[in-house]
Amino acid sequence: AQSVTQLDSQVPVFEEAPVELRCNYSSSVSVYLFWYVQYPNQGLQLLLKYLSGSTLVKGINGFEAEFNKSQTSFHLRKPSVHISDTAEYFCAVISMDSNYQLIWGAGTKLIIKP
Amino acid sequence: GAVVSQHPSRVICKSGTSVKIECRSLDFQATTMFWYRQFPKQSLMLMATSNEGSKATYEQGVEKDKFLINHASLTLSTLTVTSAHPEDSSFYICSAGRGGPSSYNEQFFGPGTRLTVL
Numbered sequence: 001a002q003s004v005t006q007l008d009s010q011v012p013v014f015e016e017a018p019v020e021l022r023c024n025y026s027s028s029v030s031v032y033l034f035w036y037v038q039y040p041n042q043g044l045q046l047l048l049k050y051l052s053g054s055t056l057v058k059g060i061n062g063f064e065a066e067f068n069k070s071q072t073s074f075h076l077r078k079p080s081v082h083i084s085d086t087a088e089y090f091c092a093v094i095s096m097d098s099n100y101q102l103i104w105g106a107g108t109k110l111i112i113k114p
Numbered sequence: 115g116a117v118v119s120q121h122p123s124r125v126i127c128k129s130g131t132s133v134k135i136e137c138r139s140l141d142f143q144a145t146t147m148f149w150y151r152q153f154p155k156q157s158l159m160l161m162a163t164s165n166e167g168s169k170a171t172y173e174q175g176v177e178k179d180k181f182l183i184n185h186a187s188l189t190l191s192t193l194t195v196t197s198a199h200p201e202d203s204s205f206y207i208c209s210a211g212r213g214g215p216s217s218y219n220e221q222f223f224g225p226g227t228r229l230t231v232l
Contacts, residue, residue: 036223041226041228042225042226043120043207043223043224043225043226044158044207044209044223045223046220046222046223049220090157090158101160101163102148102160102221104157104158105157106156106157107155107156107157109155
């Protein structure tokens with residue numbers, strides 16, 4: 001069965017430092033990849049997505065992610081975080097394996113330290 | 115574009131009562147709507163998928179008689195939690211998709227509804 005792994009449940013980082021949130025998936029077929037952000041007590045907002053084309057995807061709020069097919073990864077990065085980036089980040093995958101349903105990672109809580 | 119609303123944002127009810135949550139796509143027609151449940155500090159759990167005019171498809175382990183889903187139009191789906199109990203307390207999130215269920219279907223998420231059952 002298809003799965004999405006976010007190895008880090010929490011990532012603490014100082015303000016203005018760079019951050020990488022890791023996401024790995026298992027699928028043998030073509031995938032569509034997503035990162036969503038959830039601020040406290042709110043719904044989900046799409047940060048960025050990879051459907052095809054360039055493997056480096058730029059999203060909102062200065063985030064970007066790189067699709068690495070050989071490593072089945074889609075790590076999220078930001079060169080300099082701000083206190084307002086404090087939130088839960090979810091990686092998700094769609095493929096034929098999942099019957100086109102979103103398969104979610106467990107989430108990574110990004111904690112920004114002043 | 116692609117805005118999804120949910121109402122109410124918060125609801126507190128007594129045990130044994132039923133609660134209806136509405137999910138609306140405001141600026142597009144949603145052929146498919148999804149209902150998720152999120153437990154504290156956990157990821158989203160898909161409860162069911164509904165297509166306009168047809169019965170919802172429930173995920174394994176989700177009681178269809180307890181969580182009634184109606185997708186009466188291309189812009190509205192409702193989730194009714196019947197005879198709610200404290201264990202039903204959760205954050206319920208809906209999403210709406212423009213594509214069909216068997217193709218890539220980007221989902222646009224509502225802001226969620228916090229249900230607390232006393």
